[in-house]
Amino acid sequence: xxxxxxxxxxxxxxxxxxxxxxxxxxxxxxxxxxxxxxxxxxxxxxxxxxxxxxxxxxxxxxxxxxxxxxxxxxxxxxxxxxxxxxxxxxxxxxxxxxxxxxxxxxxxxxxxxxxxxxxxxxxxxxxxxxxxxxxxxxxxxxxxxxxxxxxxxxxxxxxxxxxxxxxxxxxxxxxxxxxxxxxxxxxxxxxxx
Amino acid sequence: xxxxxxxxxxxxxxxxxxxxxxxxxxxxxxxxxxxxxxxxxxxxxxxxxxxxxxxxxxxxxxxxxxxxxxxxxxxxxxxxxxxxxxxxxxxxxxxxxxxxxxxxxxxxxxxxxxxxxxxxxxxxxxxxxxxxxxxxxxxxxxxxxxxxxxxxxxxxxxxxxxxxxxxxxxxxxxxxxxxxxxxxxxxxxxxxxxxxxxxxxxxxxxxxxxxxxxxxxxxxxxxxxxxxxxxxxxxxxxxxxxxxxxxxxxxxxxxxxxxxxxxxxxxxxxxxxxxxxxxxxxxxxxxxxxxxxxxxxxxxxxxxxxxxxxxxxxxxxxxxxxx
Numbered sequence: 309x310x311x312x313x314x315x316x317x318x319x320x321x322x323x324x325x326x327x328x329x330x331x332x333x334x335x336x337x338x339x340x341x342x343x344x345x346x347x348x349x350x351x352x353x354x355x356x357x358x359x360x361x362x363x364x365x366x367x368x369x370x371x372x373x374x375x376x377x378x379x380x381x382x383x384x385x386x387x388x389x390x391x392x393x394x395x396x397x398x399x400x401x402x403x404x405x406x407x408x409x410x411x412x413x414x415x416x417x418x419x420x421x422x423x424x425x426x427x428x429x430x431x432x433x434x435x436x437x438x439x440x441x442x443x444x445x446x447x448x449x450x451x452x453x454x455x456x457x458x459x460x461x462x463x464x465x466x467x468x469x470x471x472x473x474x475x476x477x478x479x480x481x482x483x484x485x486x487x488x489x490x491x492x493x494x495x496x497x498x499x500x501x
Numbered sequence: 502x503x504x505x506x507x508x509x510x511x512x513x514x515x516x517x518x519x520x521x522x523x524x525x526x527x528x529x530x531x532x533x534x535x536x537x538x539x540x541x542x543x544x545x546x547x548x549x550x551x552x553x554x555x556x557x558x559x560x561x562x563x564x565x566x567x568x569x570x571x572x573x574x575x576x577x578x579x580x581x582x583x584x585x586x587x588x589x590x591x592x593x594x595x596x597x598x599x600x601x602x603x604x605x606x607x608x609x610x611x612x613x614x615x616x617x618x619x620x621x622x623x624x625x626x627x628x629x630x631x632x633x634x635x636x637x638x639x640x641x642x643x644x645x646x647x648x649x650x651x652x653x654x655x656x657x658x659x660x661x662x663x664x665x666x667x668x669x670x671x672x673x674x675x676x677x678x679x680x681x682x683x684x685x686x687x688x689x690x691x692x693x694x695x696x697x698x699x700x701x702x703x704x705x706x707x708x709x710x711x712x713x714x715x716x717x718x719x720x721x722x723x724x725x726x727x728x729x730x731x732x733x734x735x736x737x738x739x740x741x742x743x744x745x746x747x748x749x750x751x752x753x754x755x756x757x758x759x760x761x762x763x764x765x766x767x768x769x770x771x772x773x774x775x776x777x778x779x780x781x782x783x784x785x786x787x788x789x790x791x792x793x794x795x796x797x798x799x800x801x802x803x804x805x806x807x808x809x810x811x812x813x814x815x816x817x818x819x820x821x822x823x824x
Binding site (some may be wrong): 451452455457458459461462465466468469 | 746755757759766768770772779780781785786787790792794803805806
């Protein structure tokens with residue numbers, strides 16, 4: 309891919325493209341997967357620099373991926389009775405043992421911090437003000453739900469799960485980062501209360 | 502006898518093309534084993550980013566191994582400076598946003614460089630392992646390892662390992678289209694035995710903070726008779742544990758069954774329904790973690806794991822209750 313196009317993508321994020329160039333770029337984006345991935349990278353950089361959340365197709369990246377997986381046709385399963393005895397060699401492979409319990413604590417913290425969050429009434433999906441719109445779940449940082457009770461419980465599960473299963477990579481860290489990122493996204497809600 | 506020559510030629514061709522693959526696989530598994538040990542045994546300090554969806558977290562980490570005990574400190578660098586200090590027996594979490602310090606017993610983590618050799622024959626049925634090349638990462642020369650799942654019930658990994666120390670420098674969690682679903686990358690790392698123990702001390706002043714302690718272990722380890730069972734698992738997943746916990750986020754004791762293929766893991770949580778705390782049914786996700794909840798015999802059955810949606814759904818659908 310040429311540098312020129314990358315420059316154009318960059319220019320687009322700086323609002324420096326005219327309508328014609330813009331249209332041309334969008335057309336190319338639609339056709340070129342490599343370009344799309346570059347575009348997402350720019351989007352990420354741009355967001356990080358601006359420190360704001362975005363409304364981009366990139367936002368649905370993980371969701372789209374999951375959707376794709378879900379749409380796959382069912383594949384034949386092995387009938388595996390789960391009564392088999394626990395197997396000692398099935399220890400998780402590796403992992404920085406940074407803890408899930410860490411994240412558990414973080415959750416406890418979040419509950420304490422944000423009283424509006426814990427046993428709050430679920431936000432009615434259709435009664436959202438524009439302000440609430442701005443804190444809609446972003447793929448990756450929060451459960452993609454609008455139901456605090458469920459999210460909290462899922463958090464508890466996730467934390468407990470990772471405590472017993474530090475996976476092959478730095479999963480412990482990830483789970484912490486996941487939960488830690490949680491309330492920063494929630495923050496605008498607090499501000500508005 | 503041309504047919505023999507033909508066969509010979511075929512054999513030679515087969516061997517010469519398959520040998521590098523086998524060698525690569527063996528090498529990849531050896532490197533993984535070394536990485537596994539390195540992450541736990543090395544002393545290191547650095548900054549890593551965690552990218553998921555369009556979000557990015559930045560964390561500082563210090564890790565020190567003293568007499569085969571891991572000590573660790575984590576600090577979030579963006580937003581509220583939460584700090585976590587973890588040693589073998591204790592976990593301290595400093596939360597400035599709530600002006601509190603939470604202390605907990607850390608759950609015992611077995612300290613063992615896992616016997617990867619013993620599981621490789623099993624693992625090789627569900628994943629392929631290869632060394633995909635070399636690249637400079639975090640200012641160091643690294644080997645790239647690919648772990649590719651052979652069915653849609655697990656994610657794959659791309660791992661960048663420091664050539665000198667085998668420390669993990671970058672990790673991509675990838676879907677079946679080879680797209681990264683989550684990434685972790687050290688942007689800076691120092692691997693050095695001389696990291697001073699002081700670096701493990703908290704930097705946030707906790708003066709005036711509320712200290713919260715949990716004295717007793719939360720879970721029962723006694724075996725119990727369960728009426729729940731999971732009847733269909735994607736090939737390769739085996740039951741790892743079956744237990745009951747009290748979770749801080751759920752009031753009832755929650756039944757927990759865990760399944761793993763040695764790399765990917767899935768948990769099934771079963772919790773009695775409580776009308777005051779309704780739970781939503783269906784799919785939800787957070788980063789690469791997928792969850793699926795169903796209702797059965799007045800219980801919520803939730804399957805959670807860092808695995809594709811297909812896997813959590815299939816497992817959830819196969820849970821049954823014996824009256």
